[in-house]
Amino acid sequence: MTISNSNLFKPINIGKKTISHRIAHLPTTRNRATKDHVPTDLMQKYYTDRAKTGGLLVTEATLISLNQGIYPNVPGIWNNRQRDAWKKITDSVHSVGGFISVQLWALGRVGNAKLLKNHGLPLTGVSPIYEHEQAEKDAVKAENPIQELTQDEIKDIIYNQFANAAKLADEAGFDFIELHGANVVDHLSTIVDPSKLAIRLSPLNNFQVPGINPTAKEDYSYIIAGLQKRADEGKGFGYINVVEGRFSPDGSTEACDVNFVGDIWKGAFWFGRYFIANPDLPTRIEKDLPLNDYDRSTFYANDDYGYNTYPFYGQEIKADPEHKVFGVALA
Numbered sequence: 001m002t003i004s005n006s007n008l009f010k011p012i013n014i015g016k017k018t019i020s021h022r023i024a025h026l027p028t029t030r031n032r033a034t035k036d037h038v039p040t041d042l043m044q045k046y047y048t049d050r051a052k053t054g055g056l057l058v059t060e061a062t063l064i065s066l067n068q069g070i071y072p073n074v075p076g077i078w079n080n081r082q083r084d085a086w087k088k089i090t091d092s093v094h095s096v097g098g099f100i101s102v103q104l105w106a107l108g109r110v111g112n113a114k115l116l117k118n119h120g121l122p123l124t125g126v127s128p129i130y131e132h133e134q135a136e137k138d139a140v141k142a143e144n145p146i147q148e149l150t151q152d153e154i155k156d157i158i159y160n161q162f163a164n165a166a167k168l169a170d171e172a173g174f175d176f177i178e179l180h181g182a183n184v185v186d187h188l189s190t191i192v193d194p195s196k197l198a199i200r201l202s203p204l205n206n207f208q209v210p211g212i213n214p215t216a217k218e219d220y221s222y223i224i225a226g227l228q229k230r231a232d233e234g235k236g237f238g239y240i241n242v243v244e245g246r247f248s249p250d251g252s253t254e255a256c257d258v259n260f261v262g263d264i265w266k267g268a269f270w271f272g273r274y275f276i277a278n279p280d281l282p283t284r285i286e287k288d289l290p291l292n293d294y295d296r297s298t299f300y301a302n303d304d305y306g307y308n309t310y311p312f313y314g315q316e317i318k319a320d321p322e323h324k325v326f327g328v329a330l331a
Contacts (some may be wrong), residue, residue, distance in 0.1 A: 001029075004287070007022060008021060009021045009022070012267070014176070014238050016195050019268070021053070021055055022054075022268040022269055023271065023282040024268045024269065024271070025050055026241075027061055027178070027200070027301065028276060030043075030300065031072060031078075031301065032283070034327065035073065036330060037074060037082065038330065039082065039085040041330060044092050044330060047059070047092070047093050048089075048098075049094050049212045049312075050098075050281075051092075051093040051098025052280070053282040053283055055098060055282055056098075056099045056101070058101045058178055059102045060075065061074065062075045062076060062103060062156075064078060064162055065075070065106075065164075065165070066119060067116075067122075068108065068157065069111025070107075070109060070112050071111075072302070073302045077165050077168075078164060082170040084172075086173075086330075087325060088331070090175075090329045094141075094173070099175045100174055100175055101174060101176035101178045101238075102172075102174045102178065103178040104162060104166065107254045108125045108233035109124070109130065109135075111123055113138055114146040114206070116146040124146065126148070127148055129146075164193050176197070177197065177198065178196070178198040179197065186230075191228070194230070194235040195238050196238055198239045199224065201235060212330055241265075277294035278291050278292050279295060280313055281308060283313065294310075302326065303325055303326050304325040305325070306321075
């Protein structure tokens with residue numbers, strides 16, 4: 001059994017869509033939107049290039065509103081201008097045979113206190129507990145200490161802000177709408193066909209939390225059981241994206257033959273960093289072609305270098321890191 005004949009390259013049904021293979025693009029924050037959070041032409045090229053093999057892409061985390069946290073140059077989807085810009089991207093992805101999901105994001109306590117202050121907005125969270133000590137120092141320095149959300153404010157986030165973002169995402173032509181969390185499942189199912197919804201869960205994640213959750217198995221089993229119950233009632237999600245932990249503290253593993261995984265696993269395989277560096281990743285995996293190395297230093301820049309400067313196999317791109325090309329808003 002070769003990898004090209006494995007389940008990786010067999011079609012898979014996700015929601016009501018049939019995807020031609022099972023290599024999918026993870027959501028990866030890249031900071032290539034405009035300062036006012038509008039998707040750009042750079043983003044359109046990035047996603048279109050990676051859609052040419054017909055797979056499923058998930059966008060970088062996309063803000064549901066300005067007051068739910070701000071990061072520089074990340075996209076949003078709370079107004080019509082952003083919707084129209086995203087529509088150009090989804091149309092382009094669909095034109096080459098790909099599928100695309102948007103990941104909705106509310107930052108809460110991990111928002112940038114200084115940027116929020118500059119917009120006259122408070123840093124808020126479901127509890128007045130900072131992400132870590134440095135976050136508290138930054139908030140105090142910005143004179144924007146964290147404020148605990150009221151029950152009414154939490155309801156507004158779920159029933160108005162998330163709902164508005166989901167509605168606009170549907171209008172923008174996304175095939176799926178992925179939730180960065182599990183607190184809005186039932187309400188969004190009344191806004192969008194549940195088969196177009198998806199959820200990303202990170203049970204082994206220790207980023208922005210103090211260590212691995214010792215009750216992760218029980219907690220996430222409860223969430224997934226709840227989602228399965230809804231599926232049994234005819235309100236099943238398109239997919240659940242579960243993030244695995246790394247095998248070693250530095251993220252490295254010894255090379256090994258992993259073809260057996262593709263023969264056993266019936267779902268999709270999700271890639272982040274290697275899809276960043278290889279726009280034709282599915283083809284390279286299928287044909288056992290060498291991979292481009294990724295440059296971590298360019299992950300969170302806001303120009304084109306290290307974004308659309310990775311070549312397809314056999315292609316040559318001469319890119320100058322000193323020649324800055326910045327994105328132009330699509331709407």
